Amino acid sequence: MLFGRTRITLQLIVLFPVSTNQKEKTNQCPGTLESDMNNQPNSRRNFLVATGSVGLLAAGAATIPLTTLASQLHQTSLWPARVPNPDAGRGTPLPPLGIRVYSKLGFGPRPGDLSDFNSLGGNNGQRFTAWLNDQLNPGADPQVDSRLNGNPRYQTLDKSLTQLWNQHHRFDGDDAYRVRRRPYIEMQNAMLTRAVHSRWQLREVLADFWHNHFNVDGSEEVVRSVLPDYDQNVIRSDMFGNFRSMLEKVVKHAAMMYYLDNRRNSSPNPNENYARELLELHTLGAVENYYGSIPADDVPNNGDGEPAGYVEADVLEAARLLTGFGVADGDDGAADNGSFLFRDDWHDDQPKTIMGQTYTYPGPGPNEEQELDELLDYLCSHRGTAEFICWKLAIRLIGDSFEASDSFIQSAANVFQNNWQNPDQLQLVYEHMLDTGTFKQAWGDKARRPLEIICSALRAADVVYDFEPTENGTSYNFLRRVNDAGQPPFNCEPPTGYEEDRAIWKGSSPLIMSWRAVSSLLRDVDSASGDNNYVNLGQQTNDAGIPMTPNEITDFWLNRVLGPNHNISTAKRNEMVAFLNTHSGDFGNNQAIDQGNIDLTDTSRNSRYQRLMRAFFLLVALLPERMIR
Amino acid sequence: MTTFNRRGFIKGTAAGAAAGLVPGLSIAGGTGDNDQILIYLYLRGGIDGLSIYAPGDNHPDRGFYEQIRPSPSVRLPVNGPNAMVSLADGFGMNNAAAPLRELWQDDDLAIVHATGLPIVNRSHFEAQRFMELGTPGATVGVLNGGQIDGVRTTSTGWLTRHLATAENLPLDMTMPVVATESQVPLSLTNEPSAVTLRSPGNFDLDLGGSIQELEEECEESLLNIYASDGTDSGIAGEQALIAQALVEGIFDLSNKDYNLAISPASDRYPVQDGNNNLEPISDKLITLERLIKADIDLRIAQLDQGGWDDHASMGSLPQGVNGSSGNFHKRMDVTARAVAAFWGQMTNNQKNKITLVMHSEFGRRAFNNADNGTDHGSGNPMLVLGGNVNGGQFFGDWRGMGPDDLYRNQDIQTTTDFRRVLSEILIRRHGNNKLGMVFPYYYNYTPMGIVNGTDIRPDYSPADEITIDGFE
Structure with missing residues (x-):
């Protein structure tokens, strides 16, 4: 049946009358709390129910965009102690641009960053353009280099994939667990070092973004050993460059191959895990572009005349296409060095049809990876991918309340899509999205997550810490305190990466545990030298x-x-x-x-x-x- | 209601302010006395229901089961040292889940066959959202056999809306809603009273040193700063600090290993191999045990246990048996023992208040894949534990495992909308019949008899109007 034509979009609608009896809370002295409590409307049902205000409308009737609804619900769903002051918005008055820039495109300003920012031009527009141009072309980074380079506590960050594979993943001597895991522990420490100390704050934010977009869990076998190569030669090498290039490296890297199982994907019983996430998380996204179990023919076309999204059958076909793309892990007569390996005898050699395109295996030899090339070309040039990636960048860098259909996202998606083969594609996209009024005027729509709370407080305190592992490659206590806040670096178990939405992070645990980490890191961070082990x-x-x-x-x-x-x-x-x-x-x-x-x-x-x-x-x-x- | 003598509430403010502040975490809308506790245990990743229980020797589907699970490491055996333990109707349970089977034999645990979304969805991301947001759309009651798509992003979860519509909760409650997690679960999205509490023993600012007073004054000043802030951020922080104060009153923070201490080497709750750390699921259940015993008016709790996405080397049998990795078996063993240990700590009175639901976003493919794992599927059991559960029996339809019985020849066919199970608990145990609000577009509810309680005619409004005017 033509579900696609008859589907009705369900939206939760809350029609919330503007309340006049919510008391202004800002600037009130704590001593007046009691009376405020008593004067509040005494029932949350007054907000949600008695007003008859929660309703459902079908598409075709009047609908309110979910973003508007979200903000209305923010006003109504905090129950019952206090209702946010509707005039206060989600945040506070707009702070100076320098604060906004360092808070959104960095891990918060250090003392001195604001005056440096202000010296970049005569007005905010000039300052920001100059700042952005500088940050998009990172150079020397003395505060980071002096801590990571030549530091005997960091032994693995520059190792090649083969070295990491042989010397860590395959290490079989004493203390094997520690040795295999050392690269991951070093990466966690390096993440803190870079976020807190790097002059190139935008680079570090983007690295964090892409690590979460192409999430792998560093606590898992293999991933823990090869993570530095994934960081250097997959994420950082390409994050100012081309998405297609980065994606291909992701697909073929041992970290992803193990994390999402494609190394085992073989005909005739394919393992679907990576194929699904390739479509759902890495390219087209599930929110807008996954049409579920309907027939492929029922997917509407997009403006390019292509299917707007994918269906369940496309996932199964993509899994077949990806059979045999694996890792040289010593299995089945292969070399044992962790590099990418195509296994002809594991590959399904029959034609596959994905989103209306047919892929045919040309046979072993120089063109044996042709189907993957064609699929990645298709996905990376597809409108849905452009919209999904730009939407994700916007909700990370600007605010939670974007939708793919917004003109801002559409405009960025044009740049992304038109430049899909351009080696500077991502740089162009960043520029297009950030040097805009939309970015510059945005504030307060996002919650700082635990790592952002912790790093920004440490930067505000102007810390000079050396974050590094212990001599034998384990974590000092401070790292555990950071991780306890709920966002341990490179340790997100589900493939989604850490959530962006503020609703997920505004609970008591992220706040209290992040604050606790700040408090204890101000007091005590161990390092090799033993110097500067507290903030004075x-x-x-x-x-x-x-x-x-x-x-x-x-x-x-x-x-x-x-x-x-x-x-x-x-x-x-x-x-x-x-x-x-x-x-x-x-x-x-x-x-x-x-x-x-x-x-x-x-x-x-x-x-x-x-x-x-x-x-x-x-x-x-x-x-x-x-x-x- | 238990009150906690938090210095922050008393010191420097009128005594009355203390009474005013504490309900900051509480539900002030109702006038009733419903005292039921719903514990929602979410098994993330899509647990393989066919490794929890499966057709046994005399079940007509046993042959099909063995055919489509050719890998012996992901198939429950009917005999030998790891033989399934029998349940009812010819089904048997993974021996790793034996502690749960004891609860079944005590008539406290029931299993609902083949539950799932009304519209099959094999994406973790989407299926979890549809379930926890409570907005999976509908296929029933829609004109011309069409369907209503679910909502993937909305700003309240089903538990948020349950709390928003329950009319029978007391006026004052201290800490009614807790998730033992680092993040706010989707089902409690934007629930302002929800406390997230992953590490209760470390839930303070930790200023160090010997002057505890300084830490408490700092926490109190922060509370005042947040209380003076009318923004969303201000309210979230204020509630966090109130929760902090309460937790400090409930959990003795001078004993940082409190949760471990409650489970001495007795093995009551499982600990991790090789060291004495509690398994996360044990840690979380001990936190709930403690909160329930502290009598702080707990009503809703959610806890997560992840790791069930077994695409490769699933290992439904103990490690090494039939080539099994033991991954699933160990996780099941830990889960079953932790739940049983928790249950064992509850008094009969407490058991009669509690309904604990074990739920997962989807089942897995009936067929194993080439990697001795399973890919995403659909129909899957829900396990319901409680003093008022009609345990020791199955509910719902089992369509079978023959080629014509499976969904698209791949998955266990979903026969029960997950909302039906949750709705029965809400109506019969929690007295909330506002299904139109909690589960929009769900309006063919009838009770299955899983739990005891009084039936109330469901209130489908505001969806009622739509069905009347437009669709039926």
């Missing part, structure tokens, strides 16, 4: 050259972390001042610190002064304004 916030405060009163200290840190034109409410600032004042006798009544009580010259790790400044810094670094981007 006391010294940084002393070096400010300000009168040591609660007001002055508070303003110094607010300006340092949020920029001189920050918009932090009086209530919040007062709370910080009060926190310092609580230690009356130390800082009481905005008097200068009683140095008889607290020794400002003692900035050792656990001095009274240091601990106080550490707790105080958390209030600044963990502000609600800094949990979004």
